[in-house]
Amino acid sequence: MMTQSSSSQFWLTRPFSERATQIFLGVLFAALLIVTVLHLAVPQGHPLHVNAYTVNLFGKYLSYALLAVAVDLVWGYLGILSLGHGAFFAIGGYAMGMYLMRQIGDRGTYGDPVLPDFMVFLSWESLPWYWLGFDMAWFAFAMVLLAPGLLALVFGFLAFRSRVTGVYLSIITQALTFALMLAFFRNEMGFGGNNGLTDFRELLGFNLRSNDTRLGLFIATGVALALGYILCRAIVTSKLGRVCVATRDAEARTRFIGYRVERFQLFVFVVSAMLAGLAGALYVPQVGIINPSEFSPIFSIEIVLWVALGGRATLYGAVIGAILVNYAKTIFTGVMPDAWLFALGALFVLVTVFLPKGVAGLLLHLKRRKKSDTLPKEATA
Numbered sequence: 001m002m003t004q005s006s007s008s009q010f011w012l013t014r015p016f017s018e019r020a021t022q023i024f025l026g027v028l029f030a031a032l033l034i035v036t037v038l039h040l041a042v043p044q045g046h047p048l049h050v051n052a053y054t055v056n057l058f059g060k061y062l063s064y065a066l067l068a069v070a071v072d073l074v075w076g077y078l079g080i081l082s083l084g085h086g087a088f089f090a091i092g093g094y095a096m097g098m099y100l101m102r103q104i105g106d107r108g109t110y111g112d113p114v115l116p117d118f119m120v121f122l123s124w125e126s127l128p129w130y131w132l133g134f135d136m137a138w139f140a141f142a143m144v145l146l147a148p149g150l151l152a153l154v155f156g157f158l159a160f161r162s163r164v165t166g167v168y169l170s171i172i173t174q175a176l177t178f179a180l181m182l183a184f185f186r187n188e189m190g191f192g193g194n195n196g197l198t199d200f201r202e203l204l205g206f207n208l209r210s211n212d213t214r215l216g217l218f219i220a221t222g223v224a225l226a227l228g229y230i231l232c233r234a235i236v237t238s239k240l241g242r243v244c245v246a247t248r249d250a251e252a253r254t255r256f257i258g259y260r261v262e263r264f265q266l267f268v269f270v271v272s273a274m275l276a277g278l279a280g281a282l283y284v285p286q287v288g289i290i291n292p293s294e295f296s297p298i299f300s301i302e303i304v305l306w307v308a309l310g311g312r313a314t315l316y317g318a319v320i321g322a323i324l325v326n327y328a329k330t331i332f333t334g335v336m337p338d339a340w341l342f343a344l345g346a347l348f349v350l351v352t353v354f355l356p357k358g359v360a361g362l363l364l365h366l367k368r369r370k371k372s373d374t375l376p377k378e379a380t381a
Contacts, residue, residue: 196291
């Protein structure tokens, strides 16, 4: 129950008074600091040195963690099981990729100062209208948020206005990302087709192949994760968040007492899509490529598994799940790459049966059990 002092706080600063948020931010910034120090201060060849490849890999994990937080916002607190958030992630990634492609200029294989190499290869005569403006950083960075947000606004308006819910909404979101995947595979779309966008050189004038730039992207991704987490916590602890939880648990009753449920659903869905787009934009310069495979429905299902493993409706659990699953994927695909999907399916079954509330739920259970065990001792003392 919220106290009078906490309820009077500005909604965006309220998460800072939560112990869970303080611990999460402390652990996150400590991890950023430790990796930075071990990368810069410890010489190469030392067992504690963190090389550029590992820094890049950690940055990828953090971008996935931000994506998982976005999914947990709509699934955990709004009850919308989205199987299409990979589409918003990919659109944000393509917006960043288009900017990075425009920065190559005449340094490409064909030396065209305006057209990307794949357009020259396909005999395009001019730059498509939807590529205009992506040579400017402010425009591209705005599109990283606005493009997935606009798609979510249109899709959500039509879906929530029609009161599509439950498994039907999940199927529609999956159909959305599958349709976009098929569209982006076509060369006529002007996004590189099957090969996607790659061969990036620089970001804001910084060489993407430089170790310092990779470290900067890692830190920027960590900061973005912290800000995204704070924003989501601020939403779920506000009056808006309480209405969202009421909608998740009893949508009909929430409508009956006078709330326009579809407006709350649409707002949170758009915010979640924009966070997913930001995650995609941070992911692309660190991995060096964006292609239609990011739209794959399997990827969107994987995201849901991250959240389920970490703990739904906790936000920090989504971060734990994303990092654990992707670390396991890195290790497993290095040993038995063909068996990863089977391992992923087995993991989903194990989580459903033995960890219905995820790792976060298990930690909370252990904490409560420890507290209950210490109460009699304190009472007798």
